[in-house]
Amino acid sequence: MLFRRLIYEEKIFVLGFSVALVLTLTACKNHKSFDVTFDTNGGSSVDSYTIKEGEKLLEPTDPTKDNMNFDGWYIDDDFETKYSFSSTVTNDITLYAKWVGDFDYYKSKTYDGFEISAINTGLAGDIVIPSTYEGKKIVAIS
Secondary structure (H helix, E strand, C coil), X not given: CHHHHHHHHHXXXXXXXXXXXXXXHHHHHCCCEEEEEEECCCCCXXXXXXXXXXXXXXXXXXXXXXXXXXXXXXXXXXXXXXXXXXXXXXXXXXXXXXXXXXXXXXXXXXXXXXXXXXEECCCCEEEECCCEECCEECCCCC
C-alpha cells in the first residue's frame, strides 16, 4: 500500500509540474517585446533596450555633441516626424537625434540703404546693426 501511495503521489507531482510548465510557456508566448535603438548621429551614446508591447519609452537624457544643440528625437532620419514619448511601442523602433549648429544660419537684408544681419544661434537671434550710415553714427533704430 505504501508503494502505491508513493507512485500515486509521484504521478500527481508530475502531472502538476506539466500543467504549470504549459501555463508558464503560454504566458510568455503572449508577451511581445520590441527593441528600441537610439541613433545619436555622432553624439554621445544612448543605450538601446528592450520594451514590452504597449509600454511607453522613457525619454533618455539628451545626448551631447560638440558645437551642436540637441533638437529632439525623430522617428525618421529625414527629421520630419518628432517622436512623442507619450506613444506606446508596437514594433521595433530606431529614434534619430537631430542636431542644430551653434550658428544655424546667417541672413542679411538691406532696408533703405541699411544692411541688417541676423544670426540664429539655435537658442536666440542676434541682430547686427551697422555702426554708421553715410558717414553718420547710428545710435538707434525705431
